[in-house]
Amino acid sequence: MPDDAAGRPPVPGSDEAFRALADPTRRRILDLLADHGSLTVADLVAQFPGLVASGISKHLMALRAAGLVTAVRRGRHQVYAIDADGLGRALAPWAARYEAYWAEALTRLRAASTGTAGTDPRE
Amino acid sequence: MPDDAAGRPPVPGSDEAFRALADPTRRRILDLLADHGSLTVADLVAQFPGLVASGISKHLMALRAAGLVTAVRRGRHQVYAIDADGLGRALAPWAARYEAYWAEALTRLRAASTGTAGTDPRE
DNA sequence: CCAACGCCTTACCGTACGGTAATGCATTAC
DNA sequence: GTAATGCATTACCGTACGGTAAGGCGTTGG
Structure with a gap:
């Protein structure tokens, strides 16, 4: 990457979040944290x-650097959890722009999962 | 990557989308396509x-492989546009799970831009 | 105090990624 | 028909990333 003259004034801290x-x-780690609260x-x-x-x-460090998870010491264990605020701030601008695209797919997805209970996000 | 035994049955085609x-x-390309419709x-x-x-x-090929944009030939030009359906299908499951996290940040963001005529996809 | 444990850190390796340059194959223009 | 345009493709290079293995520091427990 010779230079970053391409210009990226928008979304300041989101780069790390998207890379994470x-x-x-890492997405599966987030899923697990979302399910269990803290691990x-x-x-x-x-x-x-x-x-x-x-x-x-290392993955947890990347998520932490991106502001997607938080870490607190409990005894000699380190407990990780989703950083709701950081995740929101990092993704809200992008979501605001593109949520319209997945909105219909989302309603379709919700309608399909009503009773079918299977993990089939398509068709 | 020795093997994928870690298990990733969920979200089949989303991997490429997130990597893209x-x-x-590539996100800026998407932004430009979202603004101008097709380029x-x-x-x-x-x-x-x-x-x-x-x-x-190459970036456009990656976006196309991820199903985020479509390409049609017009004369000797190739016109790209956002693949609304592909983008929705790729991101809807993930958005369904995490939208709650950025929901509050989103409303706060919308309140802050009330009157500042930004890029407002809906309403 | 000392040993075992838990996690972070560093060093290292293979591979994939982002970038340019050069080539190829259409389509348009002369 | 021939030349020029526009984009894709290929080859190639440097760097960053994902992974393991080894070492370090704080914490727990005897």
């Missing part, structure tokens, strides 16, 4: 058989 | 002083 969300593992590193490691603790820790 | 959105240049490669190249046509073309 690019990785499927330790060990809890998360148990959910990823193909990864060791270091990898999970 | 990770790059600021040719040359139009987009004019918006990025720091890039040559090949680079723009």
Whole structure:
């Protein structure tokens, strides 16, 4: 990248958030945190058989740098949780611009999941 | 990546979409397409002083592979536009899960831009 | 105090990504 | 028909990313 003269005045801190969300593992971590509220590193490691603790820790650091999760020490464990405020601030501007696009797909998705209970986000 | 044993059955085609959105240049291309409706490669190249046509073309291919934009030939120009349906299908499941997080930030954002005639997709 | 534990940190490696330059294949213009 | 345009494609390069393995520091427990 020779220079950033392309100009990117809009969305200041969202870059890191979008880059963080690019990785499927990190999105799954967010999903797990959204489901369970808060989890330790060990809890998360148990959910990823193909990864060791270091990898999970690195992903968590990336999410933390992007402001998507928060970390607090509890004893010798580190408990992670979704940073609702940070996630909102990072994605709200983009969502405001594009929510119209997925709005109809969303209502269709909600209608389809009424009774079918399966994870089938298409058709 | 030795294997994908970590398990990623959910959100089948969203991976490419999120990876495509990770790059600021591609998000800016989407913004430009959202603003102008449809643009040719040359139009987009004019918006990025720091890039040559090949680079723009590659970004457009990535966006097309992710199902976020569509391309049609008009004469010897290639006209790109946002694929509303593809964008919706790719992001709707994720948005359905996390929209609550940016909902409050969104209303706050809308309240702040009341009267400042920004880019308002709806209402 | 000392050993075990838990997590972060650093070093390192392979691969994929973003970028340019050069080539190819259409379509338009002369 | 031939030349020029417009975009895609390919080849190539530097860098950043995702992953593991090894080391460090604070915390828990005897």
